[in-house]
Amino acid sequence: MNWIKKILFPVFCLFLLFGAVACGIYDFKGSNISKDVETFSVDLFGNEAQLVNPQLSLLFTEKLKTKFQRETKLHLITENGDWRFAGAIREYKIEPVIIDNNTGASQNQFTIGVHVVFENEKDPTKNFSKDFSFNRTFDASKEFSSVENELSDEITDNIVQQIFAATALDW
Secondary structure, eight states: OHHHHHHHHHHHHHHHHHHHHHTTSOOTTOOOOOTTOOEEEEOOOEEOSSSOOTTHHHHHHHHHHHHHHHHSSOEEOSSOOSEEEEEEEEEEEEEEEEEETTTEEEEEEEEEEEEEEEEESSOGGGOEEEEEEEEEEEETTSOHHHHHHHHHHHHHHHHHHHHHHHHTSOO
16 A cells, blocks of 8 residues: 555655646746747846946847847747847946944945846837836945946846846736
8 A cells, every 4th residue: 555655645746747838838947928929038238327338239139139038939030029128227326325423335235237128029028118116225435337247237137127027927
């Protein structure tokens, strides 16, 4: 009787796992992309913020492309994909967040905000136009240029993940 539990339970679990994957509802990365969506395209995200980092436009666009190439089965095409991403970097700012009466700002907050227009050719009810942003604080005694690349990288990774969750994970 005990051997039945040892054999049947793992076999049952395998059937459930293969059944969920075969249905196309979920894959191992957790995406929820319809089988009829095969391609995606990403327009260059321009810089529309008051303060501009000239490299950020291309960096952000490439990170978004890479995320979908690595974590989905979608094929990147130059334009008119089943899923289309466009938009602009609208916020790139540094502002004091913690003020010390003696020395002024002790912490600064760096924020990047991106406006995204997502078009789903296969299911237009999923289309959206919305803003995504993320921020990080840093010690005000540091020159922004000494932390800018590291913070930009972390912030853009987070924003790309938010966009991925809003589209591929349908959150």
